[in-house]
Amino acid sequence: MLRYKIVPVTDLMQNCSIVWCDETNEGVLIDPGGEPDMLLKAVKDAGVELKALYLTHGHLDHAGGAQSLREQLGIPVIGPGKADQFWLESIEDQCRMYGLFGLRNVDPDRWLEEGETVPVGNESLKVIATPGHTPGHIVFFHEAQKLAWVGDVLFSGSIGRTDFPQSNHMDLINSITKKLWLLGDEVKFIPGHGPESTFGRERQSNPFVGENAF
Template sequence: MEVRIIPVTSFEQNCSLLCCESSGKAALVDPGGDPERIKAAIEESGFTVEKIFVTHGHFDHVGAVKVLARELQVPIEGPQEDDLFLLETLPQWCSQFGFPPGESFVPDRWLKQGDQIAFGDQTLDVHHCPGHTPGHVIFHHRPTRIAIVGDVIFKGSIGRTDFPRGDHPTLLASIRERIWPLGDDVTLLPGHGPTTTIGDERRHNPFVQGGYG
């Protein structure tokens, strides 16, 4: 599986295009805005998108989900159902932060801990990681040792918990219980900023010191 990062919006959010070389199929993760830029990247890739996956309901990660699902005629999978309140109020969030209007939506499939998502010949494990939002999920591709972690953890930082229904202790528990066990060699693809590894964050991230305990 090849991953192509498409930075979108003024928030430089990392929309991911997951490409399955054996099937020619692809999936989008968190198309937060700039749908024309995303469509151009899909066309350039030569792959055919068959699904959209969503880590959580914040406006900068889902602003272009509905329009792209409609134009590409593909289903939406994720996040976990506790983020419904964010998806229902998406237009208000976009307006509050000066973003182009985003369409509210309900995914074709809610995800939960232990689920799997699939496209082409690829399968990824779903882990529910609440704290940044209550319904946040991450996606782990075991063959390539890659995890797409949204806004749970970043290089040298962690997700904010000052938005509605964020919770700092819950976020730290999600990192310890759901991300650390994946293994130090796993590459993390955050929703913003550069990639990192679990090992580097366990050793050096000041927000999650004690991760080996």
């Protein structure tokens, strides 16, 4: 069975998740956006043995701590889709624009594509390509427990921004309505920012992609 703990990081309050298998205590960090020392303490407190760093997309607040953690721990950085390479190569430039410090560019050990799976101990997460917010954005889905880590695709009561380079609003809407909704109303999702919700709740009431939005 999977367990997880959300650790908000940076001034942008991005939800980094420690996700682990309770049989092996082996786990991963999804979207280590910064403050690596705090993340490592949270991992230690949870008794988790980190095996990899998983990225949903290339923005600095989701990927900015990955390079430092990889160097400290000697574990791979996996994801997102290759179309986000330009974002990962410009994290330090993004930092200067936002007045942030300590976040670094990162070159993943492996890019991910639709339909692949990645391990978390004895469990696995399915990769779903969800472009729109960024072109290489992905979602990690655990089918058995109906859990999804959706990055900045969908939020409680909102959706991801599409005013960035290579963002596409229609692609984002299609990623949500033609992919995420099909996973089931009961799916609980962990967004990149803010509180958790379910696909069913958002499908009914989200003003941007809910039943009354179109």
